[in-house]
Amino acid sequence: MKSIVYERVGGSDVLRLVERVEPEPGPGQVRVRVAVSGVNPTDWKARRGALGSSLPPTGQVPNQDGAGTVDAVGEGVDPARVGQRVWIWEAAWQRADGTAQEAVVLPARRAVPLPPAASFDLGASLGIPAMTAHRALTVHPDGPSVLGPSTLAGRTVLVAGGAGAVGHAAIELARWAGANVVSTVSSPRKAALASAAGAHHIVNYRTPDAAEAVRKTAPDGVDMVVEVDPVVNAELNQQVIAPNGVVAIYADTSGSQLTVPLRAHMFANTRLQFVLVYTMPDAAKRQAVEDVSAAVAAGALRAGEDAGLPVHRFPLAETAAAHDAVEGGAVGKVLIDVRHDGRSKPPASR
Template sequence: MRSVVYTETGGPEVLRLVEEAVPEPGPGEVRVRVRRSGVNPTDWKSREGRGPGRGVDPAQVPGQDGAGVVEAVGAGVPGAWVGVDVWVYEAAFRRRWGTASEQTLVPVTHVAPLPDLAGDGWDKFDVGAALGIPFLTAHRCLTVHEEGPRHLGPGTLQGRTVLVTGGAGAVGNAAIQLARWSDATVITTVSSPQKAQLAAAAGADHVVDYRRQDVVEEVRRIVPGGGGVDVVVEVDPQRNAGTAARCAAPGASIVTYADDGGGAEVAVPVRASMRANLRWQFVLVYTEPAAAKARAVEDLGTAMVAGALAVGEHRGLPLHRFGLDQVAEAHAAVQRGAVGKVLVEL
């Protein structure tokens, strides 16, 4: 079988396409024949590590997310999994095997059934490979607040207003789709008219171009009575902390999931946050509580069955496709900030 590996940290050039023996699943594992591999920022950040030239042993197969078919199971895993279409998440977290391979090994706890549904522009393997990190992260952002629901679905966010910054990004798109499915009023910020169209296609009720409009003024205009939002899903806390606090209603949660500043500190407006009893919450999908992740996986399955989730430009998430021999180019595209979802087709 063919796999993409790297044996040292560095840029996309360290990725190599190699021939490997088909692995046998160990206890608690399944072997998945991969149809799609999703590429996320965490993939290139892991590949770069703490600097170039550091040895990686054993060779690492990148790719946390993917979709495919279970073709073998290890000890302790029911045989009924064989032949099931699945989506995969956290395949390579502290493990050698990622999804940039024709076949890969995944703990059975990190696969979930992929419904066999059809729809306009709906490819289940595209959707499955796009779920993982972005949608699990978005689910956590929308359910972590003190008075919020633990599950998402129709009516669970009714009467609440959610502000999603960076609505044209992968997590932003996921947050918009999930919040809209849950009947929230969704406001999002973008940086261009093109991205505004994508955010609207995802389901945002109101789109604010922060380069042309005052975000706080627009939020106050949109929210009844000039109030604030109940949840802020924040992509850039280093830049937006003050704006997020000014947009938030009393008791709101400001939930951030990104650190594009590379470890930079965040200046939180303490007095304003105290007056409004704001909650500042940080999210990393790999280390979030297992129960929260299980609820997210359950809800995403329900949303797919309901036809509430989709990918592609018609849902605000353009797809960029690469072959297995182009994984380096796929990583480079994500690292350059490609708008949409980068997929590797197998």
């Protein structure tokens, strides 16, 4: 089978297309014939060595997320899973095999059933973005730990960077859960993307009256901030956060040092919550998988043109270019077509 492998950390030039022996699933594992592989920022960061883990002796296959079809199962796994369409999460976390290859063996729980109406594009776009968004929306001390219809009713969520993959998922999940959703963006194009995702209110954070605009939609302040750029947005967050609100930080886009006004946040009883899917509690991961699956089944999570989110596609042999696109800040979702039989999307009759 064809696989993308890197044997040393570095730029995208370390990625090589190789032929490898197709793996067999062991106890508790499934083998998935990968149709689409999703690329996230942590994929190129891991390739550059930013996550600090050592490379396996056989080399590392990149990419955590993907979607495809189970074609073999190991001991202890229900044989009925063969033929099941699935979405994949954490394929490469502390493992040598990610989804940038024609088949991947992984623990059965990391291959989650994908509803018939959901495309492989959507499946490959879930994983890290949707689970990150879920965690950010469920860490409020007085909020729900489970997402579903009306679980966030009466609350206001501010999604910074609503045009990005995590921001897009956060808007969709928050709206599905009944929240009043505000999104901050930096341009009319990104405003259109956040609006297409379902944000009720759009604010350009670069305007002088951004805080006032947010407060008009949420006079008592926002209960939760899903934050992609805490350094740039520190002052805005302090101005709009509600008492006992949470700023959930999942990225450090502008730098690694964050300065916050202690007294203002102390009086507001603000919680700064950092979010990284890989190291969050296992119970939170299981709940995220369950709720994300429910949202997909309900049609609340969408992908590509259906959601107004640009999709940048690459063949497996051009995985390096796909990584470069994400590292370069491509707006939308970057996907790798591993299988070329026209079945990335479900049959039109479904």
